Amino acid sequence: MAAEREPPPLGDGKPTDFEDLEDGEDLFTSTVSTLESSPSSPEPASLPAEDISANSNGPKPTEVGLDDDREDLFAEATEEVSLDSPEREPILSSEPSPAITPVTPTTLIAPRIESKSMSAPVIFDRSREEIEEEANGDIFDIEIGVSDPEKVGDGMNAYMAYRVTTKTSLSMFSKSEFSVKRRFSDFLGLHSKLASKYLHVGYIVPPAPEKSIVGMTKVKVGKEDSSSTEFVEKRRAALERYLQRTVKHPTLLQDPDLRQFLESSELPRAVNTQALSGAGILRMVNKAADAVNKMTIKMNESDAWFEEKQQQFENLDQQLRKLHASVEALVCHRKELSANTAAFAKSAAMLGNSEDHTALSRALSQLAEVEEKIDQLHQEQAFADFYMFSELLSDYIRLIAAVKGVFDHRMKCWQKWEDAQITLLKKREAEAKMMVANKPDKIQQAKNEIREWEAKVQQGERDFEQISKTIRKEVGRFEKERVKDFKTVIIKYLESLVQTQQQLIKYWEAFLPEAKAIA
Amino acid sequence: METHAEAGKEGKPSCASVDLQGDSSLQVEISDAVSERDKVKFTVQTKSCLPYFARTEFSVVRQHEEFIWLHDAYVENEEYAGLIIPPAPPRPDFEASREKLQKLGEGDSSVTREEFAKMKQELEAEYLAIFKKTVAMHEVFLQRLAAHPTLRRDHNFFVFLEYGQDLSVRGKNRKELLGGFLRNIVKSADEALITGMSGLKEVDDFFEHERTFLLEYHTRIRDACLRADRVMRAHKCLADDYIPISAALSSLGTQEVNQLRTSFLKLAELFERLRKLEGRVASDEDLKLSDMLRYYMRDSQAAKDLLYRRLRALADYENANKALDKARTRNREVRPAESHQQLCCQRFERLSDSAKQELMDFKSRRVSSFRKNLIELAELELKHAKVSPPTSLPPPGTRVCVHVWMCTRVCAHVGVCMYMRACVGESSLS
Numbered sequence: 001m002a003a004e005r006e007p008p009p010l011g012d013g014k015p016t017d018f019e020d021l022e023d024g025e026d027l028f029t030s031t032v033s034t035l036e037s038s039p040s041s042p043e044p045a046s047l048p049a050e051d052i053s054a055n056s057n058g059p060k061p062t063e064v065g066l067d068d069d070r071e072d073l074f075a076e077a078t079e080e081v082s083l084d085s086p087e088r089e090p091i092l093s094s095e096p097s098p099a100i101t102p103v104t105p106t107t108l109i110a111p112r113i114e115s116k117s118m119s120a121p122v123i124f125d126r127s128r129e130e131i132e133e134e135a136n137g138d139i140f141d142i143e144i145g146v147s148d149p150e151k152v153g154d155g156m157n158a159y160m161a162y163r164v165t166t167k168t169s170l171s172m173f174s175k176s177e178f179s180v181k182r183r184f185s186d187f188l189g190l191h192s193k194l195a196s197k198y199l200h201v202g203y204i205v206p207p208a209p210e211k212s213i214v215g216m217t218k219v220k221v222g223k224e225d226s227s228s229t230e231f232v233e234k235r236r237a238a239l240e241r242y243l244q245r246t247v248k249h250p251t252l253l254q255d256p257d258l259r260q261f262l263e264s265s266e267l268p269r270a271v272n273t274q275a276l277s278g279a280g281i282l283r284m285v286n287k288a289a290d291a292v293n294k295m296t297i298k299m300n301e302s303d304a305w306f307e308e309k310q311q312q313f314e315n316l317d318q319q320l321r322k323l324h325a326s327v328e329a330l331v332c333h334r335k336e337l338s339a340n341t342a343a344f345a346k347s348a349a350m351l352g353n354s355e356d357h358t359a360l361s362r363a364l365s366q367l368a369e370v371e372e373k374i375d376q377l378h379q380e381q382a383f384a385d386f387y388m389f390s391e392l393l394s395d396y397i398r399l400i401a402a403v404k405g406v407f408d409h410r411m412k413c414w415q416k417w418e419d420a421q422i423t424l425l426k427k428r429e430a431e432a433k434m435m436v437a438n439k440p441d442k443i444q445q446a447k448n449e450i451r452e453w454e455a456k457v458q459q460g461e462r463d464f465e466q467i468s469k470t471i472r473k474e475v476g477r478f479e480k481e482r483v484k485d486f487k488t489v490i491i492k493y494l495e496s497l498v499q500t501q502q503q504l505i506k507y508w509e510a511f512l513p514e515a516k517a518i519a
Numbered sequence: 520m521e522t523h524a525e526a527g528k529e530g531k532p533s534c535a536s537v538d539l540q541g542d543s544s545l546q547v548e549i550s551d552a553v554s555e556r557d558k559v560k561f562t563v564q565t566k567s568c569l570p571y572f573a574r575t576e577f578s579v580v581r582q583h584e585e586f587i588w589l590h591d592a593y594v595e596n597e598e599y600a601g602l603i604i605p606p607a608p609p610r611p612d613f614e615a616s617r618e619k620l621q622k623l624g625e626g627d628s629s630v631t632r633e634e635f636a637k638m639k640q641e642l643e644a645e646y647l648a649i650f651k652k653t654v655a656m657h658e659v660f661l662q663r664l665a666a667h668p669t670l671r672r673d674h675n676f677f678v679f680l681e682y683g684q685d686l687s688v689r690g691k692n693r694k695e696l697l698g699g700f701l702r703n704i705v706k707s708a709d710e711a712l713i714t715g716m717s718g719l720k721e722v723d724d725f726f727e728h729e730r731t732f733l734l735e736y737h738t739r740i741r742d743a744c745l746r747a748d749r750v751m752r753a754h755k756c757l758a759d760d761y762i763p764i765s766a767a768l769s770s771l772g773t774q775e776v777n778q779l780r781t782s783f784l785k786l787a788e789l790f791e792r793l794r795k796l797e798g799r800v801a802s803d804e805d806l807k808l809s810d811m812l813r814y815y816m817r818d819s820q821a822a823k824d825l826l827y828r829r830l831r832a833l834a835d836y837e838n839a840n841k842a843l844d845k846a847r848t849r850n851r852e853v854r855p856a857e858s859h860q861q862l863c864c865q866r867f868e869r870l871s872d873s874a875k876q877e878l879m880d881f882k883s884r885r886v887s888s889f890r891k892n893l894i895e896l897a898e899l900e901l902k903h904a905k906v907s908p909p910t911s912l913p914p915p916g917t918r919v920c921v922h923v924w925m926c927t928r929v930c931a932h933v934g935v936c937m938y939m940r941a942c943v944g945e946s947s948l949s
Contacts, residue, residue, distance in 0.1 A: 337753035
């Protein structure tokens with residue numbers, strides 16, 4: 001299967017684009033556009049899975065963007081066979097009914113992919129998970145935008161309200177296009193709900209953007225300067241990315257809380273997200289307790305895959321942090337360069353004014369103009385640096401922290417199982433002692449307890465297995481997403497660099513004749 | 520640390536680009552320079568067929584203090600009061616560079632070996648650049664003196680060029696420095712007094728215009744020079760920033776096992792190129808823009824000094840007139856007053872004439888220098904974007920890249936852009 005898969009024929013749909021290229025840049029944009037809006041694949045992947053999904057899934061999606069998504073998914077899926085082979089086991093052994101129930105520590109959640117199409121019996125000869133992915137490929141038909149930040153209220157009670165717009169053709173939503181107003185604490189509330197439901201069973205829940213007391217206070221106080229508008233813009237972009245990541249997750253997408261967040265016009269205020277609330281303090285205490293526990297748990301890792309992955313994520317984390325720090329320095333210096341260039345442009349203009357040789361004076365004014373334009377360029381490049389590169393890195397640093405959290409949960413699960421086993425052993429010993437001492441009523445009690453703990457041990461084992469499987473799947477999905485994300489951003493970033501270079505060329509070429517004209 | 524520089528060769532930045540009339544009867548150049556711990560020793564080579572010298576070709580070793588001595592000798596010489604004395608070269612200052620090298624040497628454990636090597640390379644290049652610049656400044660000073668018909672005939676100049684021994688000119692000690700400082704204050708106070716003096720009217724429109732022009736020009740060019748320096752430093756900072764980014768991207772790339780590997784590695788390479796590019800842009804801006812502005816800032820100061828001397832002469836002339844009138848009314852010591860007044864008048868007129876000529880020379884020198892440097896600046900900026908395409912052609916399987924290469928424009932001034940596009944093409948398909 002890996003062999004017969006070919007890279008999608010990108011060029012087929014638009015042969016003319018490559019031929020008459022005058023400007024290199026056109027080539028580039030056409031490349032990007034073919035990637036993004038890849039033609040309604042005349043021949044989609046030759047996987048037999050396609051047929052199955054065609055049957056089991058409902059109407060094929062009309063959105064072109066999805067096809068690309070799916071193709072990319074598969075391009076990577078086949079290449080990563082070796083890495084993820086452990087995943088190729090049917091994961092969902094027993095299918096409870098579709099309802100997603102709130103999780104309590106002892107019951108296991110088996111979130112069912114509630115898609116309109118999965119009612120048809122799923123064929124098991126192919127890995128279930130691949131089919132799910134294809135099905136999900138169809139379901140990723142949802143676009144989220146966060147826009148229009150506006151200030152509501154006054155003084156210290158003021159807050160920013162953001163408009164969350166959803167465009168979708170999924171049937172689980174009542175409308176196909178709708179928007180609601182949300183504030184930052186609503187987002188945090190959503191995240192905390194999702195985290196409490198899914199995090200400890202192994203799902204990687206994307207982390208919400210961070211609180212920032214300083215930034216928000218400035219906005220509340222009403223300072224209308226560039227730093228507060230920048231802050232709001234940064235936050236808006238971060239919220240948008242957060243939501244986009246969350247809806248990409250097939251399991252989270254089914255969650256009713258998420259649906260309520262996107263759809264309902266009124267949302268109960270999430271007070272628990274405030275740092276100084278009772279819940280906030282509880283969170284901090286829990287975090288500290290967790291940190292201590294982590295140090296004391298010694299787990300017998302039976303599966304090398306987990307150890308390997310953990311190490312990998314550790315390394316990745318370290319390097320991303322280093323890179324992030326360097327990129328932040330770059331952004332800062334580029335902004336400085338832009339400011340200095342602007343200052344120089346002004347003084348060059350003044351010099352040109354006081355110069356009494358007319359041609360030289362004109363040339364100097366031209367130089368001033370060129371430098372001003374270059375300053376603009378630097379500023380734009382700084383924005384690109386920041387929003388594309390730096391923010392991506394910080395997002396992934398936080399995501400990796402979530403991944404590490406998931407691994408930690410697995411450890412805790414194992415610990416619970418271990419504890420149950422130990423307790424069972426103790427109970428059995430106690431029963432044996434009772435047998436010897438021959439106290440019939442205590443024996444009965446001991447037997448009951450043994451039964452109870454046996455059940456708990458079994459449950460613990462099941463939980464552990466489940467979480468391990470879920471983590472494997474999640475990590476696989478995470479890696480794919482990561483590769484996709486980084487590649488997209490790198491391409492966009494390169495584009496911006498290219499553009500800057502070209503603009504520079506244009507400006508200096510315009511200046512050169514002026515300089516030559518000085519008599 | 521000892522550094523030699525072949526100052527006479529093309530590597531030399533001819534920033535001031537003094538337009539010297541091709542008079543080959545006296546050619547001066549700095550053929551070699553050595554930097555020792557604290558000082559720089561310049562080898563001044565002279566070729567001349569003039570009768571003042573014992574030989575036709577000779578060279579001597581001079582230090583910065585001797586240049587300053589020569590400059591001061593000119594300034595203090597009354598004969599040259601009507602001329603613009605070429606500004607003295609600035610003292611060689613390697614402090615900043617040396618400090619940075621030291622800090623680098625002290626080591627930062629988080630820096631990888633390649634990063635360290637690159638940073639060291641950058642600092643060494645910076646050191647070398649400063650060295651070359653100081654050599655150029657000293658050379659330009661001498662060459663302007665050699666080209667000026669009056670200044671070149673100065674006896675001190677001959678001594679400087681020819682006398683084989685050390686001139687035993689020590690650097691100014693604190694008292695002398697303070698003295699110089701006070702003299703400057705006195706001078707500006709004096710100037711203020713003169714201009715404010717009632718009855719001192721500028722008779723010549725030309726000088727009136729020149730004076731207002733020069734005052735304003737000098738302030739503005741100083742401003743522009745400072746800001747150009749800041750821009751140049753910001754560019755350097757940016758170039759240095761690329762080093763850790765490139766290193767981090769490479770290590771990320773080597774760790775990845777999937778498609779991101781090539782993307783990261785290519786991006787790392789790209790940042791490396793960008794770093795070199797930014798570095799070159801910074802140094803070019805430094806040479807063509809900052810240095811030129813700095814030189815003309817000093818030159819315009821010298822022109823201002825000339826105007827001051829002339830003004831002083833005018834004031835003296837006026838005073839002599841008044842004294843003469845007073846003497847005539849009192850009918851005492853008329854003769855000496857008359858001769859004094861004559862002297863002052865002559866001096867003033869002599870100064871005015873030569874000043875006029877000098878100022879016009881200054882203007883034409885300035886215009887041609889700006890022209891040359893601005894053109895070179897623009898050409899260099901363009902050239903940097905015309906970096907040659909990468910030597911490694913992308914593998915033929917990647918469709919987009921093939922097309923990129925096929926559609927190459929002859930003027931490869933999108934060289935770097937092409938490389939970037941090649942990266943993009945590959946990473947988008949890989």
